[in-house]
Amino acid sequence: QQQAQQQQQPQQQHIQMHPQQIPMQAQYNMVAHPIAVQPNQNYGTQAMAYHHHIQQQQQAQQAQQTAGGGGGTATAYPVIIQPHMHPPHIHPHAHPHAHPHHPHHQPPPPPPPPQPHIHHPNIMNHPLHHHLQHQQPHIQHPHHQNDIIPVNGTLNASDTIVKEEGNEFVLFYDPKLKEKSNLEISMHQSIEHDSPVSAVSFSPDGEIIATGSNHRIDILATAKYDNIMSFEGKGIPRNRDWYVRSVAFSPNGKLVAASIDPEKVTIWDVYMGNVEHSIDIPNCIVFSLVFTKDSKQLLIGLGNGTVQLVNCEEKEKVIVFGEPTDTKDAITSIALSMDEQYLATGSMNCNVKLWDIEKQKVSTVFKGHEDSVYSIAFSPDGKTLASGAFDKTIKLWDIHSGPNSYNALEGHRDFVLTLSFTDKGKWLVSGSKDRSIHFWDPRGQMLHMMMQGHKNSVLSLAIHPTKKLLGTGSGDFRSRIWNYSP
Numbered sequence: 001q002q003q004a005q006q007q008q009q010p011q012q013q014h015i016q017m018h019p020q021q022i023p024m025q026a027q028y029n030m031v032a033h034p035i036a037v038q039p040n041q042n043y044g045t046q047a048m049a050y051h052h053h054i055q056q057q058q059q060a061q062q063a064q065q066t067a068g069g070g071g072g073t074a075t076a077y078p079v080i081i082q083p084h085m086h087p088p089h090i091h092p093h094a095h096p097h098a099h100p101h102h103p104h105h106q107p108p109p110p111p112p113p114p115q116p117h118i119h120h121p122n123i124m125n126h127p128l129h130h131h132l133q134h135q136q137p138h139i140q141h142p143h144h145q146n147d148i149i150p151v152n153g154t155l156n157a158s159d160t161i162v163k164e165e166g167n168e169f170v171l172f173y174d175p176k177l178k179e180k181s182n183l184e185i186s187m188h189q190s191i192e193h194d195s196p197v198s199a200v201s202f203s204p205d206g207e208i209i210a211t212g213s214n215h216r217i218d219i220l221a222t223a224k225y226d227n228i229m230s231f232e233g234k235g236i237p238r239n240r241d242w243y244v245r246s247v248a249f250s251p252n253g254k255l256v257a258a259s260i261d262p263e264k265v266t267i268w269d270v271y272m273g274n275v276e277h278s279i280d281i282p283n284c285i286v287f288s289l290v291f292t293k294d295s296k297q298l299l300i301g302l303g304n305g306t307v308q309l310v311n312c313e314e315k316e317k318v319i320v321f322g323e324p325t326d327t328k329d330a331i332t333s334i335a336l337s338m339d340e341q342y343l344a345t346g347s348m349n350c351n352v353k354l355w356d357i358e359k360q361k362v363s364t365v366f367k368g369h370e371d372s373v374y375s376i377a378f379s380p381d382g383k384t385l386a387s388g389a390f391d392k393t394i395k396l397w398d399i400h401s402g403p404n405s406y407n408a409l410e411g412h413r414d415f416v417l418t419l420s421f422t423d424k425g426k427w428l429v430s431g432s433k434d435r436s437i438h439f440w441d442p443r444g445q446m447l448h449m450m451m452q453g454h455k456n457s458v459l460s461l462a463i464h465p466t467k468k469l470l471g472t473g474s475g476d477f478r479s480r481i482w483n484y485s486p
Contacts, residue, residue: 169453177448182486183427183439185451188469189225189481193218197473199258200460201247208270209462209471210256211479212244217258219270222464225481229273235261246288250295255312257298259286265300267312277312288334299336299343305329307345307355321345321355333375337382342399344385346373352387354399366397368406375418380425384442388416388430396428396442409440411447418461426486429470431458437472439484453480 162178164171169187191211199212208228211218216232236242247258255276257267265286267277281302288301292309297318300308305325309318321343322331333346342363343355352366352373371390378385385397394409394416414433421428421442428440437458439449456475463470470482 169451172450173448177446181441181448183449184483184485185439185449186483187453187480188483191220191225191479191481193477193479196243196456196459196475196477197479198243198245198459199247200462200471200473200479201249201256202462202464202469202471203249203256203270204251204253204465206464206466206469208249208253209479209481210247210249210258211473212247212258212260212460213473214244215242216260217244217247217256219256222481231258231260231266231268233260235264245286246301248289248291248298250291251293252295255291255295257289257291259289265289265298265310267298277315279310279312279315281308285330287330287332290334290336292336293340299334301331301334301345303327303330305331305347307331307334307343319357319360321360332373335376335378335385337378338380339382342378342382344376344378346376346387346389348372350389350391352376352385352395352397354385364399364403366395366403366406368395368404368408369393375416375430377420377428379421379442380423386419386421386428386442388419390415392416392432394419394428394430394440396445407445409445409447411438411440411450412436415457417457417459420461420463422463422484423465427484429461429463431461431472433457435474437461437470437482451482453482454478 160175162171162173162175164173167187168190169185171185173183193211193213195214197211197213199210199217201210202208202222203210207222209220209222209225211220215236215238216230218230219228220226221228233242242260242262244258244260247256249256249270254270255267256270257265259265259281263281263284265279265281266275267279268274269276279298279300281300283304285303286300287303288299290299291297292299296312298310298312300310302308304327305322307321309321310316311318322329322345328348330348331345332348335344336342337344341357343357345353345355347353350367350369350371350373352369353362354364354366355361356363366385366387369387369389369391373387373389375388376385383399385399387395387397389395392410392412392414394412396407396409398405409428409430412430412432412434413436416430416432419428419430425442427448428442430438430440432438435452435454435456435458437451437453438447439451440447454472454474454476458472458474460473461470468483468485470484471479472482473479
């Protein structure tokens with residue numbers, strides 16, 4: 001009856017309740033070692049107690065295995081790509097981990113068969129490699145009751161929040177804010193892929209979009225989004241996952257770089273399709289790539305806590321920023337200021353660093369995040385640095401106001417995985433594991449609109465350089481292009 005009533009609701013409706021009163025379910029994956037089981041939960045007291053109970057059981061099992069000569073210790077790492085939320089045979093209002101005697105209880109599905117272990121030092125065993133474990137996501141009907149991202153307390157200018165449904169996406173906004181901004185969003189194109197889309201990037205002229213996924217990158221023409229060419233990795237068996245975390249175009253638009261093989265960055269000629277350069281990165285995982293303005297040098301953010309500036313033609317290290325450490329200091333994201341005076345880095349150790357490139361020294365260490373920083377971006381004027389983290393927040397740092405001066409943007413219900421400023425800095429757009437895309441006013445520090453347009457984590461996004469277009473990549477095996485205005 002509830003589902004029938006829901007289908008009869010108009011496309012635009014007013015939710016007469018305070019945003020914070022709307023329930024939210026944070027979905028988590030259940031996978032085998034080394035990622036500890038994290039059940040579906042509402043972050044309530046009972047759920048946290050249950051989660052703690054599960055972790056105690058796992059620790060006990062691991063201790064028994066170790067005593068008997070078994071495997072190592074299990075470590076709890078959050079999972080970015082979300083799997084099934086509610087299997088079809090479970091009652092829509094029944095918790096999938098209900099008590100065995102609950103009338104709606106269903107036994108969990110059997111675990112998948114183990115895959116052969118392949119050891120690559122500091123790569124296959126890197127914690128963030130497991131964040132992108134290949135999991136077939138559950139594609140739900142767009143009007144499924146639990147498929148709607150709730151309105152967060154940030155949208156609190158009034159008690160009435162508008163929910164507007166489009167074709168395979170849903171918008172939430174405060175009508176008073178929308179009246180001022182006139183922000184409009186619609187879907188422009190949806191592209192199907194064979195695996196989660198972990199990286200998206202537009203070419204400088206906007207005529208090409210590159211997407212990174214498992215073992216490959218695809219190059220598509222934005223005129224009709226036809227696939228021009230694809231490049232696949234050869235250095236790792238196909239039954240092992242290797243997700244492309246970053247795709248970078250050179251400013252002259254001739255080259256595209258990505259890491260489709262372990263310990264290597266490959267640079268292709270976009271128009272000819274041939275490999276121009278191949279840069280070896282021994283014993284390191286590649287997280288982020290940025291070309292310099294002259295298109296001759298490439299900045300590479302690495303899992304050993306360093307950033308290498310490499311001359312592409314000579315394949316030589318020009319500068320190494322930082323000292324090699326362990327994976328807790330992995331550089332997950334890098335950004336270059338427009339004037340190339342500063343390099344910004346975000347890392348697993350929760351810090352954001354601002355480097356003076358000419359002096360090759362750290363200018364400022366920004367501290368404020370409580371969990372790993374996964375995405376950073378400079379504003380177009382170069383005065384503000386935005387960082388998104390696993391603590392579900394975005395921080396806006398004034399790079400000239402000291403290490404502890406920031407404005408916090410709170411609204412996402414899970415990891416902030418990607419963010420970018422629009423061309424003139426009017427909007428800051430962020431994507432999260434909660435499957436939502438947020439449009440923020442960075443000057444007023446206000447959330448103007450929240451969109452759910454994917455059925456899984458939003459892993460990457462990119463802003464078109466000349467048009468009002470936003471590209472997104474998700475764990476639902478789709479990349480999508482969105483119109484936005486103004």
